[in-house]
Amino acid sequence: MALREINSKMVEATVAPGQRLFSQRGAMLAYKGEVSFTPNTTGGQGGLMSMVGRRVAGEATPLMTVEGSGTVLFGHGGHHVQVIALTGDTLYVEADRLLAFEGTLEQGTMFLGSQGGVMGMVRGQVTGQGLFTTTLKGHGAVAVMAHGGVLEIPITPQRPVHVDPQAYVAHHGDVRNKLSTALGWRDMVGRGSGEAFQLELSGSGAVYVQASEEKL
Numbered sequence: 001m002a003l004r005e006i007n008s009k010m011v012e013a014t015v016a017p018g019q020r021l022f023s024q025r026g027a028m029l030a031y032k033g034e035v036s037f038t039p040n041t042t043g044g045q046g047g048l049m050s051m052v053g054r055r056v057a058g059e060a061t062p063l064m065t066v067e068g069s070g071t072v073l074f075g076h077g078g079h080h081v082q083v084i085a086l087t088g089d090t091l092y093v094e095a096d097r098l099l100a101f102e103g104t105l106e107q108g109t110m111f112l113g114s115q116g117g118v119m120g121m122v123r124g125q126v127t128g129q130g131l132f133t134t135t136l137k138g139h140g141a142v143a144v145m146a147h148g149g150v151l152e153i154p155i156t157p158q159r160p161v162h163v164d165p166q167a168y169v170a171h172h173g174d175v176r177n178k179l180s181t182a183l184g185w186r187d188m189v190g191r192g193s194g195e196a197f198q199l200e201l202s203g204s205g206a207v208y209v210q211a212s213e214e215k216l
Contacts, residue, residue, distance in 0.1 A: 002102050003083050003141040010075040011083055011143045013066070013100060020103030021066040023074055027099055033070015040065040066100075074100045079145040082208065086172065089205070090137040093144055093170035102140035110135050144170055148211030160202035163209055173205015 002014045002021060013021050015035050022040060040063040066072060075081065081099055084091060092110065101107075110133055136142055144150070146169045155161050155175055165179065178200045201207050 013072045022063045023100040025062040027074045027076045029073040029075050031072040035068040035070045038065045080149050082150040084142045089172050091172040092133050095134045097144045099143040099145050101142040104140040105136045105138045108135040146210035151209050152206050155205045162198045165199045167209050169208040169210050171207040175203040175205040
């Protein structure tokens with residue numbers, strides 16, 4: 001795995017000839033060796049359609065292509081970082097939460113409504129997050145950012161997990177998401193999303209939850 005956690009705020013990436021990494025612009029803290037950083041307009045293996053999808057989604061988070069031979073330290077804004085290893089499945093994560101990921105992963109864009117129906121679209125409007133989310137699929141490592149630490153919660157067919165939408169960071173596996181209201185519509189007048197809405201994740205996989213509801 002090319003990414004490993006150094007501490008709660010930084011990850012170290014090993015860069016080898018013939019391999020690529022992608023990182024959020026401005027995330028490089030230091031590096032050793034012969035390493036180059038090039039602005040990237042397509043991102044991962046998603047190609048043109050991935051780029052178009054992100055533009056439609058309003059996810060203009062710029063990426064840097066990292067190549068060469070050496071090691072790089074990544075971190076951003078003092079946010080907590082978490083490395084997630086993918087072994088063939090798909091990770092769903094907001095674009096602005098991506099710190100770095102291996103070039104072996106295929107990047108794409110998913111419309112939240114395709115999993116959550118109308119309520120999936122409501123989730124995007126209520127939380128201020130886009131109606132689209134970024135997908136990373138294949139074998140490789142991903143470093144994501146969050147506020148106040150990250151907890152991985154298993155999702156099993158017998159036990160769905162309910163998450164505050166603003167505490168949601170990412171999820172992977174064969175998982176369905178559905179937004180539901182914990183209060184009646186009359187009770188929610190004048191309230192933020194908070195506990196008024198719950199994101200229900202069911203199936204088999206895991207969801208990553210941050211300790212703070214603060215947005216990146």
